[in-house]
Amino acid sequence: MSMHPIIASLRMHRIPAALIVLEIALACAVLCNAVFMIGQRMADIHLPNAIDERGISVLTLNGADPARAAADIPRNIDALRGIAGVTSVAVATSMPLDGYAALTGFTVTPEGKSTVNTAEYFIGSGGEQALGLRLLQGRHFNADEYANSGIEGFRSLGHVVLITQADAQRLWPGQSALGRQLYADGSQWTVVGVIADVLAQNPAFSGDRGQYSSVFFPLQPHAVLTDYVLRSAPQDRERIVRESLRVLGALEPSAVVEGKTYTAMRDAYFADNRSMAWMLALVCAVMLAVTAFGIVGLTSFWVQQRRRQIGIRRAVGATRRHIMQYFQTENFLLSSAGAVLGMVLAFGINIYLMQHYEISRMPWYYLPAGAVALWLIGQLAVFGPALRAAAVPPVVATRSV
Amino acid sequence: MMEHRMFTYYLDLALRSLKRNKVLTTLMVLSLALGIGASITTLTVFRLLSGDPLPGRSAQLFYPQLDPYPKDQPFSRSDKMPWLMTYVDAMHLVHARKAQRQAAMAMTQIKVTPPQGRKPFFSDGVMATADFLPMFGAPFQYGAAWTAADDDSRARVAVIAGFLNDKLFGGANSVGRSIHINDRDFRIVGVLRHWAPQPRFYAMHLGGRDYGGDGDAVFMPLQAARAEGMEPQVSLSFGATQAPDRETSNSIWLGVWVELANAADVAAYRTYLGNYAAQQVAMNRFQRSRATLSGLKSWLRSQHVVPDDVRLQVGLAFGFLLICVVNTVGLLLAKCLRRSREIGVRRALGASRGAIFAQFMVEAAIVGLTGGVLGLLFAELGLWGIRHQPAEYASLAHLDVQMFAFTFVIALLASLVAGMLPAWRACAVAPAPQLKAA
Numbered sequence: 001m002s003m004h005p006i007i008a009s010l011r012m013h014r015i016p017a018a019l020i021v022l023e024i025a026l027a028c029a030v031l032c033n034a035v036f037m038i039g040q041r042m043a044d045i046h047l048p049n050a051i052d053e054r055g056i057s058v059l060t061l062n063g064a065d066p067a068r069a070a071a072d073i074p075r076n077i078d079a080l081r082g083i084a085g086v087t088s089v090a091v092a093t094s095m096p097l098d099g100y101a102a103l104t105g106f107t108v109t110p111e112g113k114s115t116v117n118t119a120e121y122f123i124g125s126g127g128e129q130a131l132g133l134r135l136l137q138g139r140h141f142n143a144d145e146y147a148n149s150g151i152e153g154f155r156s157l158g159h160v161v162l163i164t165q166a167d168a169q170r171l172w173p174g175q176s177a178l179g180r181q182l183y184a185d186g187s188q189w190t191v192v193g194v195i196a197d198v199l200a201q202n203p204a205f206s207g208d209r210g211q212y213s214s215v216f217f218p219l220q221p222h223a224v225l226t227d228y229v230l231r232s233a234p235q236d237r238e239r240i241v242r243e244s245l246r247v248l249g250a251l252e253p254s255a256v257v258e259g260k261t262y263t264a265m266r267d268a269y270f271a272d273n274r275s276m277a278w279m280l281a282l283v284c285a286v287m288l289a290v291t292a293f294g295i296v297g298l299t300s301f302w303v304q305q306r307r308r309q310i311g312i313r314r315a316v317g318a319t320r321r322h323i324m325q326y327f328q329t330e331n332f333l334l335s336s337a338g339a340v341l342g343m344v345l346a347f348g349i350n351i352y353l354m355q356h357y358e359i360s361r362m363p364w365y366y367l368p369a370g371a372v373a374l375w376l377i378g379q380l381a382v383f384g385p386a387l388r389a390a391a392v393p394p395v396v397a398t399r400s401v
Numbered sequence: 402m403m404e405h406r407m408f409t410y411y412l413d414l415a416l417r418s419l420k421r422n423k424v425l426t427t428l429m430v431l432s433l434a435l436g437i438g439a440s441i442t443t444l445t446v447f448r449l450l451s452g453d454p455l456p457g458r459s460a461q462l463f464y465p466q467l468d469p470y471p472k473d474q475p476f477s478r479s480d481k482m483p484w485l486m487t488y489v490d491a492m493h494l495v496h497a498r499k500a501q502r503q504a505a506m507a508m509t510q511i512k513v514t515p516p517q518g519r520k521p522f523f524s525d526g527v528m529a530t531a532d533f534l535p536m537f538g539a540p541f542q543y544g545a546a547w548t549a550a551d552d553d554s555r556a557r558v559a560v561i562a563g564f565l566n567d568k569l570f571g572g573a574n575s576v577g578r579s580i581h582i583n584d585r586d587f588r589i590v591g592v593l594r595h596w597a598p599q600p601r602f603y604a605m606h607l608g609g610r611d612y613g614g615d616g617d618a619v620f621m622p623l624q625a626a627r628a629e630g631m632e633p634q635v636s637l638s639f640g641a642t643q644a645p646d647r648e649t650s651n652s653i654w655l656g657v658w659v660e661l662a663n664a665a666d667v668a669a670y671r672t673y674l675g676n677y678a679a680q681q682v683a684m685n686r687f688q689r690s691r692a693t694l695s696g697l698k699s700w701l702r703s704q705h706v707v708p709d710d711v712r713l714q715v716g717l718a719f720g721f722l723l724i725c726v727v728n729t730v731g732l733l734l735a736k737c738l739r740r741s742r743e744i745g746v747r748r749a750l751g752a753s754r755g756a757i758f759a760q761f762m763v764e765a766a767i768v769g770l771t772g773g774v775l776g777l778l779f780a781e782l783g784l785w786g787i788r789h790q791p792a793e794y795a796s797l798a799h800l801d802v803q804m805f806a807f808t809f810v811i812a813l814l815a816s817l818v819a820g821m822l823p824a825w826r827a828c829a830v831a832p833a834p835q836l837k838a839a
Contacts, residue, residue, distance in 0.1 A: 015822070016738075019731040026724045034717065062523060063512035063583070113474070153638075254584065256512060256523050271791035276710050280717070283439060287721050290432045294728035297428050301735035357709050 006330045016298055021338040024374050027291040028342025032370035033349050034280045036362045041277040045270045047203070047211070049096055050164075050196030052132025052231060056262035057241045058095055059228040059248055064255035066223035073124065073221035076251055080228060083243050085236035090130035091225035093122040094201050095262065096214070097269040098227075101202035102154055106184045106215065108171050114184075117210045118167070119200035122151060122219040128162075130229040131198075133216070136165055138178045138193030141218040145192075149218045156217035161189040166212035168194045182215070189217070237261045288377055295381035299327065303389040310389055311396030320390035327386035328379060335378035339371035346370060407756070408763070415764035422736055426768070429732045433772030433819075436725030437812050438779025439718040445784060445804050447715050449797050450612065450707040454598035458538050459697040461501075461660050463667065465494060465674050466695070469653070469681070470639045472688045482693055484606035485637065485653035490681075495530050499673050500659035500666070504533040507633035507655050508607040509626065511619055514581040515569050524565065524618035525609055526582070528626035528633070534560060534591075536660050537603065542566070544576035544591030547622055551590075555625040560591040565618045582619060585629050593620075599797060600706050602697060607656050608634025611706060612794035659694075670694060708792075722815065729768070729819040737761060737823040741830050748832035761824035762817065769816020773809045780808065 010017045059080075064072065073091055080089045094100050096119075105114025123131070128140040141160060150157030161182055168177035168191075182189045197212040206213060219225060228248070232240050241259040248257045267274075303310070310323055350362040419426045453459050466482040467490050476483040486494075491505035511526035527533070534546040543566075547558045559580055566575055579586040597616030605611065621631075627648070636647065636654035647654065661667045674692040681687035695703065737744075744757055780800060787798040 015826070016731060016734055019727055019734065023724055023727045023731065026720065026727065030717065030720045030724070037713070062510070063521060065584075115478070254514070254521060256521055268791070272710070275790045275792070276714075279714065283717055283721055286435055286439075287724055290435060290721075290725055290728055293428050294432065294731055297425055297732045298735055301425075301732075301739060305739065353713075357713065 003329065003333070006326065006333060010330065010333070013302070016302070017334060020295060020298060020334045021341065023291055023294055024335055024338025024378065025341035025345055027287055028339055028370045028374045029345035029349055030287060031284055031373060032343070032346035032362065032366045033353065034284050035370070036350070036366050037359070038277045038280050038284075040360070041273045041280075044203075045273050045277075047199060048197070049199040049266075050134050051096065051198055051262075053262050053266060054234045055132065055231050055237075056130075057230045057232065057237050057244070057259065058098075058262055058265060059230065059241075059244055059257060059259040061226050061228065061248060061252060062256050062258075064223075064226075064252050069223040069225070070221045072252070073225060076228065076248060077124075079247050079251060080230060080244050083230075083240055083247065085232045085240055086230050086244075087233075088126055088130045088231045090127040090229050091124035091221070092127055092131070092227045092229055093120075093219075093224050095227055095229070095265060096199040096201060097203070097266050099202050099269060101200065101205045103200075103206065103210075104155075104184050106167075106171075106182050108180065108182065110183050110186075110188070112183065115209075116170070116213050117200075117206045118213040118215055119202070119206060119210070120154065120215055120217065121198075121201075122156065122217045122222075122224065124219060124221060124225050127216070127218075127229065130231050132231065133162070133198065134196035136194045136196055137168075137176065138162075138191070140193060146218045146220055149220050151217075151219055151222060151224060154224075155185065155187055156189065156219070158218055159189055160192045160218065162193045162195055162216040163191055164197045164212050164214050165194055166197050167215070170209070170213070288373075291374075292377050292381040295331070295378060296385060299331065299382050299385040300388070303327070303385050303392075306389075307392055307396055310392040311394055311398075314392065314394035315397040323390040323392070324386045327382055327389055331378045331382040331386075332375070335375045338378075339374050342374065343367040343371055407759070411760045411763040412767075414760055415767050418736070418740070418764060419767065425732055425736055429729050429768050430771045430775060432725045432728045432732075433769060433812065433815060434775035434779055436718075436722035437772060437776030437808060437815065438783055440715075440722045440811060441776065441780035441800070441804060441808050442783030442787065443711070443714040443718040444807075445780070445800055446711055446787060446794070446798055447707065448804065450600070450711055450794060451701075452599060453698070454600055454602045454701075455537060455697070461662060462536070462697040463500075463659050463661055463670070464695050464697065464700045465657055465659060465670075466693045467674070467678055467681075467687070468689045468691050469651070469687050470689075474639060476637075476639070482691070483637075483653050484656075485635070486655045486657055487651070487653050488648045488655060489686075491655040491657050493677070494657050494659070494674075495532075497673075500661050500670055502532040502536040502660040503657065504530045504536055505623060505655045505657045506530070506533055506603060506607070507623070508604050508609050508617075508635075509631045509633060511582050511631065512584070513565070513569075513618070514584065516581070525614075526619045526621060526626070526631065527604075527617045528621055528623045528631060530623050532660075533603075534593075534620060536658065537598070539596045540594040542592045542594045543574045544589070546620075547590055552622045552624060555628050556622060557585065557587045557625050557629070558590045558622065559587040560593060560620040561589055562593050562616055562618050563595055564615045566592045580619070582621075583629060583631065587619075587621065599794075600701065602701060602706075603656060603658060605656070605701075605704055605706065606635060607654075610793045613796055614793075667694065722811075726815050726819050729816070730822055733761075733765060733768070733820055733823040734826065737827045740827075744827055744830045745832050748830065754828040757828040757830070758824045761827050762820050765816045765820020765824065766813060769812045769814075769819075770809065772816065773812025776812060777805070777808050780804075 077089050102120045103117040104120055106118050107114050125146045145160050177191045177194050180191050198214045200206040200210055200214055203211045245259045353359040468483055469487055470476045495503050495505050506529035509526045509528055510523055512521050513524050514521040531547055531549045531552050542563055551558055575589050579588050600611045633654040636652050638652040640651040661670055671694050678690045678692040682690045784798045788795050
């Protein structure tokens with residue numbers, strides 16, 4: 001079908017045509033950027049984390065007498081182990097994504113400077129099993145290392161450390177990290193094991209390169225070990241949280257005990273991200289609906305206005321199909337112009353957002369994807385009015401109005 | 402009188418025309434309403450978050466910053482000033498008394514044990530020097546703040562929030578009674594009325610939430626709290642040497658606020674601060690002599706107290722509103738072009754271009770106002786949704802009178818902008834050809 005009559009007719013209706021193009025362009029620009037942002041949020045929400053996320057429950061004990069921690073922690077652990085379904089229990093200073101970041105910059109030489117904030121975890125005996133850390137190289141801490149440990153000003157007085165695979169590759173690229181020394185503020189530790197990537201306590205605070213920068217130190221029972229990590233089968237967790245709250249509450253009447261499953265902790269950390277993603281999705285959906293209905297409205301009006309012309313075309317031999325195609329092609333042309341303009345606009349908005357917000361460059365394929373989406377919506381929207389146009393009988397041509 | 406009659410006539414014409422195309426009218430109103438609803442929802446949140454925490458007082462409050470970090474290990478790679486101060490510097494500023502009032506502060510988590518064997522719970526505590534509450538104008542229900550003498554003698558006294566007084570003492574005057582904090586007794590010297598500045602500006606970077614909540618529960622003299630072993634929620638160390646205690650170590654953990662009455666005082670304090678920093682460099686305590694003094698509002702702005710997400714949402718909502726306006730322009734235009742003949746007849750019968758323009762603008766305004774009313778409904782719905790979000794500020798999201806009025810301003814503005822082009826096209830219709838075509 002020749003495009004010429006369509007273009008000629010659009011020229012007659014410059015303003016409505018320009019409005020449709022503008023609306024599609026704006027929608028395309030917003031859509032590309034919003035979908036990109038949703039994608040980034042979802043990627044954050046689903047960051048992998050190499051601990052047994054679905055099997056862990058965490059009890060936090062605050063306000064207990066620090067002087068009695070050394071005696072009370074083993075007693076508490078024994079009591080918690082007695083709960084049916086609990087496979088292992090250990091204490092730790094904090095958990096990934098609990099938001100309380102204890103951060104240090106570690107280096108591979110005594111004078112080195114670090115640009116990455118590493119999250120520090122101290123774990124009590126059995127912490128590796130309770131958390132479900134996945135050992136990739138080397139070994140876990142042994143009993144001696146737990147016995148000869150200590151902490152001062154949140155610095156380990158021991159001599160050994162477990163690091164993540166991400167850090168091993170970052171600090172000693174292409175080499176084995178085992179047996180190497182890690183330095184910070186005049187202290188040093190030997191890497192005895194490399195574990196799969198565990199998230200930082202507060203990835204938002206640790207920065208992009210610090211997301212998986214985590215180190216584990218051994219620590220004997222000490223007042224800073226306030227998190228009790230209980231591991232079980234996933235279906236037992238709710239009950240275990242309830243029972244362990246009761247058990248620990250009875251043992252530590254003057255302290256405040258809180259308990260939740262690890263998945264609940266993780267959900268809470270990403271709750272803002274999730275709600276932003278939902279909000280973006282909602283606005284996109286409503287925006288596309290408004291755009292589609294706008295196209296329906298304008299095209300319907302157009303069809304109505306051109307009833308006589310349609311009738312004449314039908315009378316001189318155009319089939320219903322031809323009429324349909326006419327309106328579909330017209331919409332396709334308008335959508336194309338809108339999409340091209342929209343892609344440019346989307347790119348510009350992304351550049352602006354990169355300058356003013358913590359947003360990275362949008363991969364190029366979002367642009368054509370957004371354009372295709374607007375094309376489809378345009379075709380969907382024009383279908384109804386085009387069908388009505390095709391239904392105009394040839395006899396209309398003979399009527400004066 | 403004439404004007405008034407004409408307006409009524411246009412109103413009548415507009416209503417007839419809107420009724421004739423119910424679907425098109427509904428589409429226009431709905432799309433405007435959605436755009437307005439989204440914009441008002443996000444703007445309300447934005448306004449709420451960028452509000453003044455202490456109206457009437459904020460202009461006199463200033464936040465000094467110093468830089469004790471070594472040059473080769475700066476506080477921030479982008480050369481920002483350290484957020485907080487060391488104990489030595491903070492106490493120096495407080496004791497120098499160069500401002501009208503001045504206070505150093507840190508946040509701490511405290512365990513409160515209620516009387517009669519009820520369960521202990523954790524609450525937000527503020528450790529501060531004596532000027533803290535008077536300087537910020539915290540309102541008292543009973544008693545008063547502690548004094549500088551209490552600071553020096555490390556008196557174990559406390560001011561508690563109204564909600565905590567209700568919880569522990571059933572709202573009775575509890576001044577003189579004691580409160581069990583971290584297993585030690587503190588004597589209550591004052592009880593506050595509701596006091597929860599939004600944002601919680603004095604705690605920025607000191608830990609805890611920035612928005613929402615009923616305010617902090619307990620306020621205690623800094624030195625007394627520290628003597629009882631209370632730890633600040635945030636402490637950042639620098640340099641290699643680690644002194645054993647926080648008061649002498651290289652770590653920043655205190656915020657300092659000062660009250661300065663006028664521009665001359667501000668200038669004088671700036672000079673004083675600059676001199677102090679230079680002195681510290683001369684004494685080899687500091688390596689950099691920079692010092693800053695920010696007003697409360699500019700401090701909040703520079704700290705991005707409004708989350709980026711909220712800014713993005715406002716941008717998104719206005720982008721959406723723009724799309725809705727373009728949409729409405731298109732639909733109004735369609736309606737008006739369809740009525741070319743009617744316009745031609747009116748013009749032939751003597752209606753001026755201005756009259757046609759006015760008629761179409763009235764029609765657009767009606768669409769706008771209806772869209773505004775419906776948009777208000779959508780905004781209430783949106784804010785209801787926001788109140789059920791996990792964000793800190795969620796519970797504060799309510800439409801106030803100004804935003805209520807602003808909704809109609811936006812609605813009218815949007816619809817008049819949308820109506821301009823169609824109305825202009827309509828009044829350009831020439832009388833004769835339209836009649837001939839008929």
